[in-house]
Amino acid sequence: MREQLDESKTVWENVLPTGDVVEVDGRSVHIITYLQNFLFTPDRAKTKVSVLSGGERNRVLLARLFSRSANLLVLDEPTNDLDVETLELLEELLIDFPGTVLLICHDRTFLNNVASSTIVFAENGEVREIVGGYDEWLNERKLQEDDARRKAETAKAERLAKSAAESGTKPAKMSFKEKQELQQLPGLIEQKELEISQIEQKLSDPDFYKTGSGAADLAARLNQLEEELMIDLQRWEDLQTRNGQQ
Secondary structure (H helix, E strand, O other), X not given: OHHHOOXXXXXXXXXXXXXOEEEEOOEEEEXXXXXXXXXXXXXXXXXXXXXOOXXXXXXXXXXXXXXXXXXXXXEEOOOOOOOHHHHHHHHHHHHHOOOEEEEEOOOHHHHHHHOOEEEEEOOOOOEEEEEOOHHHHHHHHHHHHXXXXXXXXXXXXXXXXXXXXXXXXXXXXXXXXXXXXXXXXXXXXXXHHHHHHHHHHHHOOHHHHHOOOOXXXXXXXXXXXXXXXXXXXXXXXXXXXXXXXO
């Protein structure tokens, strides 16, 4: 993209060929003030592009891109060749952008920082949309794998229980501790279901990912709760069955 810059002209002239005012979010902003948002001092804004560093040239391109009125941006590998300073600036610009951004990028950290949803091509050819960035997709995939494993384990346990029932095996008498557990399990299950619902509500809110407030940790907690809930439900069913057979 750097070849789009006219090296014989200044930063100002490359961003705004005529005039000295840029329209930003419905506001008129002087070009010098606008360029300061892209880390150009007033003197540097009047410098020719030919003497700029690679990082500065990238910031000129960003300044020109975001000076144009648009509600849709399509960016293909925008982080290539960006220095840390420019990369952080781009993250801020995309987070604050009021429209839609279609982003193709190999930088997982960048995706996690700016993406509010991720389009995923699953192994079965299905195209899905996941709330959040790349880490959220990894967590979602792990949840799916864990769910499939739990279903397989539950089906196996049911087959074994059916086999034992058909063979006439009499269930062991419930102990006092197991009877107490049977009474307490519904309350524990209800608490976990409530917490799961609250976490799912947070994770489904795109604004939640803009705050950097530990979405990965919350997704891990959700995974843990769902595993515990499956175990509790299976345990409650087993105890309930044994209690009814006595």
